[in-house]
Amino acid sequence: MIERWHRWKQDRRTAWAAYVALAVLLAALPFLTGAALGRGWVRILDFTLLYVMLALGLNIVVGYAGLLDLGYIAFYAVGAYMYALLASPHFNLHLPFWALLPLGAGLAGVFGILLGAPTLRLRGDYLAIVTLGFGEIIRIFLNNLNAPVNITNGPQGVNLIDPVSVGNFSFSQTHSLFGMSFPGIYTYYYLFLALALLVIFVSLRLQNSRIGRAWVAIREDEVAAEAMGINTRNIKLLAFAMGASFAGISGGLFAGFQGFISPESFNLFESIIVLCMIVLGGMGNIPGVILGAVLLTVFPEALRYLGELQNTLFGRILVDPSDLRMLIFGLALILIMIFRPAGLLPSVRRQREFGSDASVLAQEQASLYDTQR
Amino acid sequence: MNILQTRGLEVAYGGIRAVKGVDLTVRRGELVCLIGANGAGKTTTLKSLCGMLAPSGGEILYEGSPITGIPSYELVRRGISLVPEGRGIFGRLTVEENIKIGAYARRDGAGVRADQDRLYDLFPRLSERRSQQAGTLSGGEQQMLAIARALMSRPRLLLLDEPSMGLAPMLVQKIFEIIRRIAEDGVTLLLVEQNAKLALQASHRGYVMESGKIILTDSAAALLKDPKVQHAYLGG
Numbered sequence: 001m002i003e004r005w006h007r008w009k010q011d012r013r014t015a016w017a018a019y020v021a022l023a024v025l026l027a028a029l030p031f032l033t034g035a036a037l038g039r040g041w042v043r044i045l046d047f048t049l050l051y052v053m054l055a056l057g058l059n060i061v062v063g064y065a066g067l068l069d070l071g072y073i074a075f076y077a078v079g080a081y082m083y084a085l086l087a088s089p090h091f092n093l094h095l096p097f098w099a100l101l102p103l104g105a106g107l108a109g110v111f112g113i114l115l116g117a118p119t120l121r122l123r124g125d126y127l128a129i130v131t132l133g134f135g136e137i138i139r140i141f142l143n144n145l146n147a148p149v150n151i152t153n154g155p156q157g158v159n160l161i162d163p164v165s166v167g168n169f170s171f172s173q174t175h176s177l178f179g180m181s182f183p184g185i186y187t188y189y190y191l192f193l194a195l196a197l198l199v200i201f202v203s204l205r206l207q208n209s210r211i212g213r214a215w216v217a218i219r220e221d222e223v224a225a226e227a228m229g230i231n232t233r234n235i236k237l238l239a240f241a242m243g244a245s246f247a248g249i250s251g252g253l254f255a256g257f258q259g260f261i262s263p264e265s266f267n268l269f270e271s272i273i274v275l276c277m278i279v280l281g282g283m284g285n286i287p288g289v290i291l292g293a294v295l296l297t298v299f300p301e302a303l304r305y306l307g308e309l310q311n312t313l314f315g316r317i318l319v320d321p322s323d324l325r326m327l328i329f330g331l332a333l334i335l336i337m338i339f340r341p342a343g344l345l346p347s348v349r350r351q352r353e354f355g356s357d358a359s360v361l362a363q364e365q366a367s368l369y370d371t372q373r
Numbered sequence: 374m375n376i377l378q379t380r381g382l383e384v385a386y387g388g389i390r391a392v393k394g395v396d397l398t399v400r401r402g403e404l405v406c407l408i409g410a411n412g413a414g415k416t417t418t419l420k421s422l423c424g425m426l427a428p429s430g431g432e433i434l435y436e437g438s439p440i441t442g443i444p445s446y447e448l449v450r451r452g453i454s455l456v457p458e459g460r461g462i463f464g465r466l467t468v469e470e471n472i473k474i475g476a477y478a479r480r481d482g483a484g485v486r487a488d489q490d491r492l493y494d495l496f497p498r499l500s501e502r503r504s505q506q507a508g509t510l511s512g513g514e515q516q517m518l519a520i521a522r523a524l525m526s527r528p529r530l531l532l533l534d535e536p537s538m539g540l541a542p543m544l545v546q547k548i549f550e551i552i553r554r555i556a557e558d559g560v561t562l563l564l565v566e567q568n569a570k571l572a573l574q575a576s577h578r579g580y581v582m583e584s585g586k587i588i589l590t591d592s593a594a595a596l597l598k599d600p601k602v603q604h605a606y607l608g609g
Contacts, residue, residue, distance in 0.1 A: 213466075213470060213473060214477060216463070216466060216470075217474050217477075223425070224463065225474075226425070227423070227425070227445055227449070227457055227461065228446075228474050228475055228478070228522070229449030229477050230477055231444075231446045231447075232446070
């Protein structure tokens with residue numbers, strides 16, 4: 001099946017047609033969703049795109065460089081608070097969006113290096129524990145930095161954050177174009193889509209670049225990587241910084257989109273969810289990561305209908321849908337780890353790692369007995 | 374002209390000295406081997422030469438200037454490349470990707486591609502298996518890949534650590550043939566080997582190492598005839 005897909009991909013005209021169809025679908029998606037499922041679902045679409053960016057950022061750290069980061073959401077928080085504090089009545093600062101986005105990305109990148117520098121010697125489980133601690137530290141700081149000087153407004157969070165706007169164009173207001181009306185959540189969709197496409201493009205370019213290969217080499221064998229001339233320290237820090245800056249961008253967008261943020265939005269569970277997105281979708285493989293992000297954002301929302309369903313079937317709610325959500329979520333993860341351990345859409349490299357694959361075996365057979373040749 | 378020289382080189386693990394004052398010289402264009410028994414300190418010496426271990430004493434001069442304390446990723450750029458013990462290939466990447474990573478330190482794309490083609494000529498087996506996962510190669514092919522990968526950085530000094538380890542006798546011959554050809558191409562080689570006979574047959578000069586010290590050095594031909602060497606390392 002995969003081979004057929006490749007052959008089909010090689011047919012460029014079909015490929016172009018597919019891209020055009022995909023573009024049209026993506027452009028029409030908020031209208032289709034809005035008409036079919038209501039405005040609430042367009043909002044979920046917006047969130048899905050934010051999570052796609054977030055997951056692709058973590059994919060650089062975990063999927064490419066193989067550094068297990070359990071505190072990734074902290075960088076999302078840094079980006080969000082950066083935006084919130086500099087564009088809200090809290091400090092009465094209202095910096096423009098075009099300045100805040102790179103600032104958020106940059107600051108999150110700096111935090112990425114701050115986390116990365118002391119943890120460079122750590123690997124695997126040890127690194128995971130330290131990053132987990134880092135994520136919690138950031139959240140606790142945000143929670144408590146309201147005294148003696150009120151910086152973050154503590155657990156109450158920051159309210160009335162400026163919506164994203166470029167010049168006089170506010171993304172939160174309804175605009176009309178060609179006689180069509182675009183409510184705020186629709187215009188946000190196009191903004192997020194554009195940025196998500198940019199993040200996808202950067203990820204794709206990184207994957208087969210010199211740096212991308214260096215990351216994989218470090219993941220494989222750090223000593224050998226260094227012998228190849230790879231400055232493992234800097235290249236690892238670069239992974240942390242790049243992953244973090246993606247999160248910083250989506251954090252800033254989240255703050256502007258939501259209008260309100262509090263430390264509660266950045267707890268450990270969020271880090272775990274983002275990690276699940278890439279593990280479930282297929283670590284290191286961009287389409288897989290996107291699929292994971294889409295599934296894990298849309299699926300829990302869809303489960304809300306289970307409550308209504310129970311109401312109509314039994315006249316009351318037997319199991320709280322949010323409990324059910326965790327149950328089904330856990331079950332789904334276990335099933336995927338059993339049946340598709342490399343993820344739903346694994347990368348070619350990962351597939352090899354998990355492969356008792358027939359083709360790998362055939363390759364080994366072909367080369368093991370080469371002394372006779 | 375010396376490409377590499379050590380003076381009183383000492384390397385210690387914790388408090389234990391593994392290399393105790395080694396003086397070693399490699400001239401440009403030479404193929405020099407360092408032979409000795411297990412645990413004599415050969416690999417430790419080699420690792421300190423390429424910047425993977427910090428010496429605890431002494432001096433390393435490369436092309437006339439001291440390189441002690443310079444990290445290995447920097448030394449690659451200066452022309453010292455190591456083929457590590459146990460090969461250290463990236464098993465889950467393809468042969469081609471391994472080769473590309475070997476050229477990581479270089480910025481001349483056209484030169485890299487030319488060298489890549491040249492290496493595929495030198496190692497036709499690797500060429501056949503370009504898109505194959507490196508971990509599924511046979512031991513001999515993995516060793517060839519490790520050597521090819523190291524050559525991609527265009528080293529002026531190539532350090533080889535036990536290239537014959539774990540290989541079938543026929544393949545060992547083949548690897549040594551390749552080593553000779555690399556030397557003929559003008560790359561200076563320092564070879565660490567337990568297979569003393571083959572190493573000496575291929576080399577110009579040799580050093581014999583025992584418990585962290587050089588106990589003997591001479592031309593390879595003379596060492597091959599030396600009764601002490603014959604008795605201890607050549608099984609005669």
